[in-house]
Amino acid sequence: MTGIARIGAAIVLGAGAFWPPARAQEASPPANLIDAYFAEFWKAEGVTPGPAADDYAFFRRLTLDVYGRLPSPEEIRSFAADRDPDKRARAAGRMLASDESAEFFADVWLDALIDHDVTNQDFARADLGPLRAWVRRCFHEDTPYDRVVRSLLSDRGPRREKPAVNFSLKHLGSDPLPVKLAVMSARLFLGKDIRCAQCHDDPFQSTTQEEFWGFTAFFRPLQNAGDLVERTSVPRREPRDDFHEMPLAPRFFDGREPESGRRLGEALADFTLTTRDHACSKAFVNRAWKHFFGRWLMPVSTGARDRRHPDLAERLALDFEKNGWSPRRLMRAILESKAYGVSSAGASELRDKYAIGPLKAMGSIQYFKVFQDVFDLYEAHKKAWEKDVLENENAGPQFKDPEVMRLLFYKWSQELLLPKGRDPEETAASGTPRMAMRLMNNQSIQSMVNSQWGLLKRILRKKFTPEDRIEEMFLAMIGRRPESDEKHRYVRYVKGQFIDKMAYEDVFWMLLNSAEFLFNH
Amino acid sequence: MSAGAALAEKFGLPLLAQEGRNARAKYGILLWMPGAPSQLDTWDPKPGAETGGPFQAIDTAVAGVRLSEHLPRMARQMKRVSLIRTVHSKDLNHDTATYLLHTAYRQAADVEHPHLASVVASELGIEARDMPPSVVLGGAPPVGAGYLSPEVAPLVFDRIDAAAEDVLPGAAQSRRKLKRRWEMLQKFEKRFAEQMEDRRLEQRRLAYQKAYEVLTSARVKAFNVRWESDSVRAAYGDTEYGRACLMARRLIEADVRFVEVMYGDWDTHRDNFDRVKELSQQVDRPMAALLEDLAQKGLLKETLVVIMGEFGRTPRVNAANGRDHWPTWSVALAGGGIEGGRVIGKTDESGLTIVERPVRVSDLYATMYRAFGIDPEKKLVTSPRPMKVVEDGTPVQELF
Numbered sequence: 001m002t003g004i005a006r007i008g009a010a011i012v013l014g015a016g017a018f019w020p021p022a023r024a025q026e027a028s029p030p031a032n033l034i035d036a037y038f039a040e041f042w043k044a045e046g047v048t049p050g051p052a053a054d055d056y057a058f059f060r061r062l063t064l065d066v067y068g069r070l071p072s073p074e075e076i077r078s079f080a081a082d083r084d085p086d087k088r089a090r091a092a093g094r095m096l097a098s099d100e101s102a103e104f105f106a107d108v109w110l111d112a113l114i115d116h117d118v119t120n121q122d123f124a125r126a127d128l129g130p131l132r133a134w135v136r137r138c139f140h141e142d143t144p145y146d147r148v149v150r151s152l153l154s155d156r157g158p159r160r161e162k163p164a165v166n167f168s169l170k171h172l173g174s175d176p177l178p179v180k181l182a183v184m185s186a187r188l189f190l191g192k193d194i195r196c197a198q199c200h201d202d203p204f205q206s207t208t209q210e211e212f213w214g215f216t217a218f219f220r221p222l223q224n225a226g227d228l229v230e231r232t233s234v235p236r237r238e239p240r241d242d243f244h245e246m247p248l249a250p251r252f253f254d255g256r257e258p259e260s261g262r263r264l265g266e267a268l269a270d271f272t273l274t275t276r277d278h279a280c281s282k283a284f285v286n287r288a289w290k291h292f293f294g295r296w297l298m299p300v301s302t303g304a305r306d307r308r309h310p311d312l313a314e315r316l317a318l319d320f321e322k323n324g325w326s327p328r329r330l331m332r333a334i335l336e337s338k339a340y341g342v343s344s345a346g347a348s349e350l351r352d353k354y355a356i357g358p359l360k361a362m363g364s365i366q367y368f369k370v371f372q373d374v375f376d377l378y379e380a381h382k383k384a385w386e387k388d389v390l391e392n393e394n395a396g397p398q399f400k401d402p403e404v405m406r407l408l409f410y411k412w413s414q415e416l417l418l419p420k421g422r423d424p425e426e427t428a429a430s431g432t433p434r435m436a437m438r439l440m441n442n443q444s445i446q447s448m449v450n451s452q453w454g455l456l457k458r459i460l461r462k463k464f465t466p467e468d469r470i471e472e473m474f475l476a477m478i479g480r481r482p483e484s485d486e487k488h489r490y491v492r493y494v495k496g497q498f499i500d501k502m503a504y505e506d507v508f509w510m511l512l513n514s515a516e517f518l519f520n521h
Numbered sequence: 522m523s524a525g526a527a528l529a530e531k532f533g534l535p536l537l538a539q540e541g542r543n544a545r546a547k548y549g550i551l552l553w554m555p556g557a558p559s560q561l562d563t564w565d566p567k568p569g570a571e572t573g574g575p576f577q578a579i580d581t582a583v584a585g586v587r588l589s590e591h592l593p594r595m596a597r598q599m600k601r602v603s604l605i606r607t608v609h610s611k612d613l614n615h616d617t618a619t620y621l622l623h624t625a626y627r628q629a630a631d632v633e634h635p636h637l638a639s640v641v642a643s644e645l646g647i648e649a650r651d652m653p654p655s656v657v658l659g660g661a662p663p664v665g666a667g668y669l670s671p672e673v674a675p676l677v678f679d680r681i682d683a684a685a686e687d688v689l690p691g692a693a694q695s696r697r698k699l700k701r702r703w704e705m706l707q708k709f710e711k712r713f714a715e716q717m718e719d720r721r722l723e724q725r726r727l728a729y730q731k732a733y734e735v736l737t738s739a740r741v742k743a744f745n746v747r748w749e750s751d752s753v754r755a756a757y758g759d760t761e762y763g764r765a766c767l768m769a770r771r772l773i774e775a776d777v778r779f780v781e782v783m784y785g786d787w788d789t790h791r792d793n794f795d796r797v798k799e800l801s802q803q804v805d806r807p808m809a810a811l812l813e814d815l816a817q818k819g820l821l822k823e824t825l826v827v828i829m830g831e832f833g834r835t836p837r838v839n840a841a842n843g844r845d846h847w848p849t850w851s852v853a854l855a856g857g858g859i860e861g862g863r864v865i866g867k868t869d870e871s872g873l874t875i876v877e878r879p880v881r882v883s884d885l886y887a888t889m890y891r892a893f894g895i896d897p898e899k900k901l902v903t904s905p906r907p908m909k910v911v912e913d914g915t916p917v918q919e920l921f
Contacts, residue, residue, distance in 0.1 A: 196631050345716040359719055419677060419687075431725030434676055435654065436732035437687045440703075444686065446693035493705075499844070506698075510705045513729075515722055516713040 001184060017274055034337035037312045038354055050356040053343040057521065058088060059355075060479030061344075062335065064362070064520045065292055067094040068104035073475035092335035099140065105327075106136035107365045107406070108291065113152075113167050115184060116364065124268055125224060126169035127159040129401030134163035135402075145284055145325040146273050149189050154265030164230035168219075178219035180270060186215065189272050191283030199493050207253070214251030214493045218258075218268045230265060253442070262477045285330065289313075292334050294360025294520075305417040344521045359521045366520070368413040374477075375445075376454040377416070379460045381409040393450070416444065439513055449509050451501040456508045460501070466491045469504065477511040544917035546825035546857025546892045548773045549641055551781040552766075552808060554830035556615065556788030559844050561590050561836055561872045562797040563852035565606045571837035572871040573917050574794055583862040594809035595853075600862045601812050601821065603920055604854040607866025607875045610832065610882045613846040615788070618831035620663040625886035625911045629665075632905055635667030637889070638779035640910060642673040644895045649776035651738035655749060656772055658765050660783030671724075672731070675781070681765045684744045688736065696737060703733055743775035744768060757810040766807040770814055773824055787830055791841035796807060812855055825857030825892045836872040849875055852885060857892045859920050880917060887914030891921070 042049055054062065059079045062073040062098050071079075079091065092134065095101050110132050114122070122128065138148050151164035159166055172179035179198060186192040196202040197212035218427065221231040250264055251257050251463050254275060258267030289297040297313045320330050334340055344357035351359060362370065372378045385405050389395045400402060447453075451460055455476060463469045470490045476484045482490065490507050497503035511517050561567050566578035566589050578587040581599035588596050595602070612618040617628050635643070638655035643666075647654045653676035666674035678684040690696045712823040714722055735741055742748055746767045746878035757763035762784050769780040785800045808828065832851025849868060856862060867877035887897040890910055897911040 096596035196629075297535065337783065348720060351719065359717055359721070361721065405859045419679065419683075431721075432671065433728045433732040433735065434674075434687075436725075436729045437676075437736060440729070440732060441690075441694060441699065441736050442687045443691035443693045446691070449693075486709075486712075489708075506702050506705060509702045510709055513702075513706055514710055515717075515725055516710075518725075519717075519722070521717060 001183075003088040005031065018127035033315055034312065034333060034339060037309070037315065038337075038339050041309075042353070042355060045353055045355075045414060046155070047350060047353055047355045049338060049341045049354075050344075050346055050350065051404050052338075052341050052358055057343060058482040059091070059342060059518055061357070062088075062092060062095065063479075064366055064370075066092070066101045066331075066335075067098075068107070068363075068366045069371055069373055071479060073472055076479060089332075089336050092332060096331055096335070102136050102140035102363070104369070105139045106132055107410070108363065108481065109135050109139070110407075111365055112188065114170055115180075115182075121173075121402065122170050123396070123398055125126045125173065126166040127398055128166060128170070128407060129398060129403035130160050130163035132403040132407065139327065142326055145327050146280070147325070149273060149280060150269040153185065153189065153269040153400070154263070156228050156265060161507075164227070168222055168228050169224050172219075172222060172224045178216060178222060181219050181222070182212075182216040182510060185219075185272075187300075188287075189283060190253070190275070191277045191286055191298070192279070193300060202264065210246060210248065211251075212255050213246040213248045215253060217248050217250040218252075218264050220250075221264055229261060278314070278317045278321065281320045281325065282313050284327070285313055285316045285320060288327070288330055288334060289316075289358075291353075291363075292331075292340060293358045295358075357521070359519055362518060362520055364414070364418075367412065368410050368417065371417055372413055374407070374455045375448045377413055378409065381412050381471050384412070385409070436513075449505055449512065451504055460504060466494045466500070470494070470507065473504070473507060473511060478514070526831075529756075545894045546823060547645065548768050548777075548807055548820070548824040549638065549857070549893070550773065550824060550826045551637065551779070551810070552804075552811075552826065552828040553660070553662075553783045554785055554828070555617075555783050556786050557799050557830040557832045557846065557850065558785075558787040558800070559789060559793055559834040560606070560849070561834070561844075561850040562794065563592060563801060564604050564853060565868060565872060567836070567870060567872050570836075570871045572873070574838065576794070576798070579609045582632075586862070589797075589801060591798050592805045594805045598809050598855075601816060602853050602861055603859055603863040603865065604851055604852065604853050605880050605885065605917065605920075606851045606868055607849060607877070607879050608829075608852050608882065608884070608885050609849045609875065609879055611848060613832055613848060615831060621882055622804065622829065623662055624664055624832045625883055625914065626836055630909075631841070633664055633667040634908070635669045635673070635783075635901075636662055636664045636675055637886075638675045638781060639664075639666045639669050639673040639795075640890070640895070640901070641725060641893055642778045643669045643901075644899075644910075645778060645893060648778060649740065651734045652740055652743070652772075652775050652777050653735060654777070655779035655781070656684075656777055657781045657783065658768060659761075662781065662783075668905075668908065675779070676735075681761050681768070681782075684768070688741055688744050697809040699736060703737075721845070727751070742777040743771040743777070746771065753814070755895045756814070758806045760807070762803055763807040763810070766811045767814075770811060770820070773815075773820060774818075789834065789841040789843050790839070790845055791811075793834070793838065793843045798815040820855040823857060825859065825889060826855045827889060828853040854888070854920065859892055863920060864919055865919055881914070883884060883911050883914030884917060885914075887910045887916045888920060891916035 009346075038049070052058070056076060059071055059076055063069065063075070079087065083502045084090065113131070113135070114128070118128065137143070152167050155162045155164040157165060159169060168181055171184050172178055173180060183195055186194045192207065193210050194202070194207050197207040197209050199209065201208045220234045223229045223231055250267070252268070254269040254271075256271050258264055286297050286300065289295070296308065298308045298310045306452070316330065316333070320326070323329055339354040340357070342355070342357045343361050344351070346356035372381075385408060389399050389408070399408070417438070419438055449467065451457060459469060459472045459476060463472045467487065470487055471481055474480060492505040493507070494500050561572060562574055562576050565874060566576060566587060567573040568578045577590040579586055579593060579596055583599045586599055586604070588599070610618065610621060612621050612627070620628045621918035623636055626634040628860045637913065638657070642654035654673050655675040657675045657677045659678070659681045661677055661679050662675065678687070690699070710726070714726065746754065746764050749771070750769060754763070754767065757767045765782045765784065769782055772780050784804065787797070789796045812821065812826065815824055815826070830850070831850040833847040834844035835847045839845055865878055866875065866880055868874065869876050890897050895910055897909070897914050897916065899910050900907050901910055902908050
């Protein structure tokens with residue numbers, strides 16, 4: 001089968017399998033694939049997997065991973081009370097199909113697509129609102145992922161009607177060469193880190209400098225002319241020493257070259273989706289895995305040395321392609337796997353072997369969403385947005401897009417919560433003294449650790465006895481009920497204080513700064 | 522013979538005898554001028570030249586050394602200050618040049634180099650466990666600890682006044698309240714830490730511990746310039762930059778190894794002269810007060826002070842009355858065993874070419890590290906690949 005024919009088949013398969021909701025049940029139970037792999041692996045390693053996480057731990061993990069927020073006490077109670085033995089798989093399926101998860105995954109994906117960085121300039125040269133709406137729709141409709149990649153690589157035209165072009169527009173930026181766009185495309189769609197090869201052959205990633213510039217040449221005709229335009233001829237440039245540029249014709253990493261007359265974007269999408277090693281599907285599997293387990297399944301960049309599972313990545317990738325590149329089906333497989341569902345208590349060697357559950361720092365989007373809930377930041381941001389953007393005649397129309405509003409809110413939350421100059425991929429949970437000072441002592445944040453504000457205010461209004469209030473705080477913040485000694489300790493503490501509101505603030509501060517709150521476990 | 526030895530011989534400085542004779546820097550202050558100040562309108566004036574612009578040059582405390590008329594207080598400090606007027610590099614992009622001038626290395630995709638402050642803290646050791654090893658005020662530097670241990674990462678405050686918000690006690694949380702909550706947190710954390718044994722949790726615990734030690738340290742009031750007398754504060758000037766420079770001195774006194782203060786937008790593509798005049802007037806008093814104050818307290822001999830930006834600006838004035846990016850510029854150094862009153866290197870009468878003693882960024886860095894007694898040739902790490910303190914740099918011996 002030629003590459004193009006195979007691609008066609010994949011699209012037909014994907015499109016055909018797109019609508020029927022029962023697709024997941026038609027194929028073999030997906031979780032088995034991961035379970036089968038680890039059963040073998042654990043046996044070979046001589047380890048026994050831990051017990052399943054209890055309902056509270058599992059539900060907090062799932063909610064953070066699929067909605068990007070903490071579960072409410074009501075949701076927790078109702079999940080814990082559910083007697084259905086199949087409730088975990090059911091909850092996972094229901095949540096994955098919801099608007100809320102589409103919204104969250106769109107933000108996580110968008111964050112990756114824009115390389116965790118939005119500047120005001122980006123809003124000027126790209127329309128990020130339509131891009132976000134489109135990514136959200138893709139998750140909501142479970143659009144086959146190969147189609148998504150094809151759009152991102154080959155769509156051309158107006159930025160509002162062809163929202164995927166905004167990915168290219170953002171990364172074309174003002175650079176004379178589309179290096180950033182090439183680097184991002186290789187990273188996201190091929191799982192390849194080619195940055196080093198811009199200037200020299202990279203033996204670790206087995207990418208040569210020639211390959212780098214051959215790949216980059218696919219993007220050379222692109223132009224940000226308001227809309228994304230693919231020119232038919234590329235103006236020749238004098239190679240400049242500081243770019244280490246090699247003038248080359250487009251050539252894919254495996255040596256394939258586009259047929260003459262074919263649009264380069266189309267050719268690039270074909271090549272990307274039909275590599276011999278299934279690089280594109282593997283890269284997606286890997287990214288999904290990282291999201292849910294906090295670790296990559298296979299190495300992504302130079303110098304990564306920890307243990308990986310390329311065989312499992314391969315099996316999952318093949319299964320993913322065979323089943324119409326359905327992101328939702330893949331995520332279900334992960335969420336229903338034993339490795340995802342086991343308790344995360346235990347020693348780190350066991351965690352390295354997936355014999356106990358994941359322990360991960362909150363991702364930046366989760367972090368912002370959680371704090372937006374805890375401190376009512378969403379409402380505060382919204383007021384600011386209405387005043388500073390909606391009512392501001394000087395603010396460009398693209399800023400008034402509600403999709404963009406959400407992006408601005410993340411940016412504003414980031415300014416409050418993360419000290420500047422930090423890698424946005426890491427958040428508080430991985431911990432630096434700087435971050436700890438901000439959370440423990442920043443006076444703006446401390447003024448919100450207040451019985452008259454946010455989550456704490458809502459809890460104190462809803463529950464009245466110290467026992468109920470402490471329990472509600474535990475559920476709302478760390479997703480579990482207090483142990484009896486804990487309950488005793490904090491109830492006694494609250495009762496012993498002359499002004500009990502201040503005592504609740506102390507407990508709230510304590511939970512807020514705890515590892516149990518800041519990690520997903 | 523090494524280039525350094527050759528130069529030392531040329532200038533009649535016996536290299537070996539010279540080494541270790543002078544005082545060594547134990548602390549460092551970098552006054553960073555983001556955007557690249559115009560050298561011709563500050564440290565290397567060319568009045569009367571076609572490229573010289575409207576500023577006059579004034580005499581300084583050192584005969585024959587002249588500065589822009591808008592740096593009168595610094596002019597009086599020149600016995601303590603030496604200038605290198607011929608630092609040069611090819612990198613004229615703000616981001617990558619800022620990286621270069623903070624690390625002595627070109628930015629690379631596979632490795633992050635450490636900030637100068639982190640190298641100093643790592644090599645000289647962290648003096649005070651209850652204070653950060655180094656502090657950056659007024660901006661976000663392009664790097665942190667890089668491949669060195671995270672514990673030597675600078676504590677960064679993007680706004681000068683943000684230091685107070687994050688570090689000092691305030692109306693929303695007193696020290697007593699913080700201590701009470703901290704005790705509760707310690708007790709609460711035990712259960713989870715025992716259940717989940719993990720390196721990242723340990724890392725986080727250490728970060729919190731360090732943060733708490735700083736927050737509750739008696740020395741944290743170094744971040745609060747209101748402890749200074751009115752006359753001292755007046756000497757620095759009651760401006761954002763004045764407070765930052767004063768805070769820098771207080772932090773050094775509190776055994777913080779290195780302080781960087783970032784100030785101003787010196788990227789004057791348009792309207793160069795009005796803006797440089799205004800900026801010079803803003804920084805002149807605080808910079809001079811800092812040198813005077815350090816000297817009077819006996820701290821200058823052990824504190825290296827460096828004033829610089831990431832590159833220079835074109836001698837030719839553009840159509841917007843601005844100056845664009847240029848590969849040669851001036852750097853001012855004082856204290857920490859650096860002899861004052863010297864001028865290294867010379868540009869021609871229009872500032873267009875270097876006529877004497879070019880100094881590379883690696884040489885500048887070798888000079889700074891030499892002041893700290895750090896061997897520029899030393900390998901800091903061997904993994905991911907061997908990394909020297911400075912690659913191919915020779916200290917400017919004439920400054921010692």
